[in-house]
Amino acid sequence: QQPVQSPQAVILREGEDAVINCSSSKALYSVHWYRQKHGEAPVFLMILLKGGEQKGHEKISASFNEKKQQSSLYLTASQLSYSGTYFCGTSNAGNNRKLIWGLGTSLAVNP
Amino acid sequence: GAGVSQSPSNKVTEKGKDVELRCDPISGHTALYWYRQSLGQGLEFLIYFQGNSAPDKSGLPSDRFSAERTGGSVSTLTIQRTQQEDSAVYLCASSPGPNTGELFFGEGSRLTVL
Numbered sequence: 001q002q003p004v005q006s007p008q009a010v011i012l013r014e015g016e017d018a019v020i021n022c023s024s025s026k027a028l029y030s031v032h033w034y035r036q037k038h039g040e041a042p043v044f045l046m047i048l049l050k051g052g053e054q055k056g057h058e059k060i061s062a063s064f065n066e067k068k069q070q071s072s073l074y075l076t077a078s079q080l081s082y083s084g085t086y087f088c089g090t091s092n093a094g095n096n097r098k099l100i101w102g103l104g105t106s107l108a109v110n111p
Numbered sequence: 112g113a114g115v116s117q118s119p120s121n122k123v124t125e126k127g128k129d130v131e132l133r134c135d136p137i138s139g140h141t142a143l144y145w146y147r148q149s150l151g152q153g154l155e156f157l158i159y160f161q162g163n164s165a166p167d168k169s170g171l172p173s174d175r176f177s178a179e180r181t182g183g184s185v186s187t188l189t190i191q192r193t194q195q196e197d198s199a200v201y202l203c204a205s206s207p208g209p210n211t212g213e214l215f216f217g218e219g220s221r222l223t224v225l
Contacts, residue, residue, distance in 0.1 A: 021153065032212070041115070041202070042154075043214035087153060097144075097167060097209070101153035 003090045005102035012078050012109045020073040020105045022088030031064055031071035032089040076107045115217035117203050123223045124193055132188045132220045136205030145188050149199040161209045193224045
């Protein structure tokens with residue numbers, strides 16, 4: 001039931017691109033993406049609702065494929081500030097209460 | 112403050128003792144969540160408060176865990192007779208309403224049970 005995130009970890013050089021995937025074995029209503037830096041609070045990135053929409057936040061965008069029960073987070077021209085652990089939370093209902101979280105993807109961006 | 116505030120930031124306790132963790136949500140936010148984050152694990156839902164409704168306690172792992180929210184604002188998570196497996200970071204989050212997308216997290220309370 002817990003979504004599976006891949007890869008578990010990735011190391012980039014500044015300016016490189018990365019894709020983080022979040023897959024579920026159950027039908028999804030929404031996918032929520034957060035980034036957490038070490039010792040800090042998770043910070044909201046974006047939410048995607050079923051319908052296959054795509055959203056963007058500066059150079060970070062995401063897609064949601066209902067059929068594949070999967071969401072992908074795209075990090076373009078990565079910056080040092082992108083380093084952290086990325087979590088996806090999934091819901092098969094219309095609210096946040098029962099979000100099920102993946103184990104996270106650790107991203108390190110080096111100069 | 113402007114964000115979600117949690118205290119203490121760090122707590123070391125002996126097995127068998129009780130601990131209380133506090134969460135002060137963003138003013139005006141009616142929804143409040145407690146999560147547990149163990150090393151190498153994702154966020155584990157513990158309990159949810161929404162306004163004056165009965166809380167959703169379905170995530171509490173045992174009856175040693177309880178939480179209350181007074182006056183629809185500050186919340187306290189209590190763990191009785193702590194065990195070593197309770198060691199984790201306990202995160203609190205709030206949101207303006209029940210179906211509002213964004214969760215605003217505090218920095219967490221790191222609990223270590225010796």
